[in-house]
Amino acid sequence: TAGITQAPTSQILAAGRSMTLRCTQDMRHNAMYWYRQDLGLGLRLIHYSNTAGTTGKGEVPDGYSVSRANTDDFPLTLASAVPSQTSVYFCASSDSPGEVTEAFFGQGTRLTVV
Amino acid sequence: AQSVTQPDIHITVSEGASLELRCNYSYGATPYLFWYVQSPGQGLQLLLKYFSGDTLVQGIKGFEAEFKRSQSSFNLRKPSVHWSDAAEYFCAVGAEGYQKVTFGIGTKLQVIP
Numbered sequence: 001t002a003g004i005t006q007a008p009t010s011q012i013l014a015a016g017r018s019m020t021l022r023c024t025q026d027m028r029h030n031a032m033y034w035y036r037q038d039l040g041l042g043l044r045l046i047h048y049s050n051t052a053g054t055t056g057k058g059e060v061p062d063g064y065s066v067s068r069a070n071t072d073d074f075p076l077t078l079a080s081a082v083p084s085q086t087s088v089y090f091c092a093s094s095d096s097p098g099e100v101t102e103a104f105f106g107q108g109t110r111l112t113v114v
Numbered sequence: 115a116q117s118v119t120q121p122d123i124h125i126t127v128s129e130g131a132s133l134e135l136r137c138n139y140s141y142g143a144t145p146y147l148f149w150y151v152q153s154p155g156q157g158l159q160l161l162l163k164y165f166s167g168d169t170l171v172q173g174i175k176g177f178e179a180e181f182k183r184s185q186s187s188f189n190l191r192k193p194s195v196h197w198s199d200a201a202e203y204f205c206a207v208g209a210e211g212y213q214k215v216t217f218g219i220g221t222k223l224q225v226i227p
Contacts, residue, residue, distance in 0.1 A: 004157070035217075040123075042204065042219040043158075090157055098149075103215070105157035 002026050004106035006091050012112045013081050021076040021109050023091030024101055031094045032074040033058075034066060036087040059108065062114065081113045116141040118207050120218035127195050128226055131177070135190040135221050137179075137205030147188040148206040148215070156205060156210055164188065200225045 007022045018114075025032065030051050035043040047057030047070040061105050063085060065077045074093075078085055092103040117140045139145055146165050152159040162173025168205055169181040179190045188205060202222045208215030 040219055043217040045215075092158075101165060102160050103158075105150075105159070107155070107157045 003104055004091055004093060006106035006109050008088075008109060009107070010110040010112075012114060013078075015082055016080055016111055017046070019078050019080075019081060019111070021089055021091075021111070022072045022106070023076070023106060024072050024102075025074075025091075025093045026072065027093060027095075027104065028071060029093035029095050031096070032068065033092040033094075034064070034074070034076045035090045035092065036060065037090060037108070038087050046076065082113075083113045085111065086113045087111060087112075115139065116145070116209075116214075116216050118205050118216050118218035120203075120205055120221050122221050123219070124224070126158055126223045126224040126226060128169065129197050130194050133190075133195045133199070133223070135205075137188045137190065137218060137221070138186050139205070139207040141209070143209065144149075144183075145207045146215075147179075147181060148176070148208075148218055149173065149188075149190050150204045150217075151175075151204045151208065154201070154227050161190070173187065178187050178219075194226055195223075197225045197227070199223060204209045 004025045023109045024027045033048045034046040039041050044060045047066040052071045088108045090108050096104045119138045148163045149161040152158045153199045161177050162171045164181045171179050177192050202220045204220045205218040
């Protein structure tokens, strides 16, 4: 079982350019999440989606957008990248959005904005 | 607002020695508590979780954690560390939906021969 697949694995992006980080899950989970991981700050939630067709803002949403057209896919878009968005990005999913159950994580996308 | 404190950013232990990683939380009610492990270059994997019931929770890879309400703690323990346990460990607390789970900053474990 693949679980959660993120692409690309890593990317160097010029400031001002746009980019979409892809996330696909095959577990038919209702809820999906995007986190960024920064040294000394742990994981911080960017955006989430409790079910297809709905999204919500997390702790650090500025500069990012998401969409949830179907259950399996949850892309994260940076419209105009800035160096402070250099980070490791993790996509995650969980089965029950209204409950706190286990979340499953992808392997991450390392993004460097120069 | 809920919060999680992992006071040890970096810990070094000898292989075969016991391990305890500290986690303190702040939350208004009985929390949901998690420990995740992140191996280098990998995503996070759930080690164990506490929702209710027995305060001593067993997880994978020989880990356990104990919920102590009076101390607002959920420390992770392992009686004998293996070199493959070298990783970063994250404590998390939450309720009312996973979008409200808060992660600690992590403790990086180094295992020496």
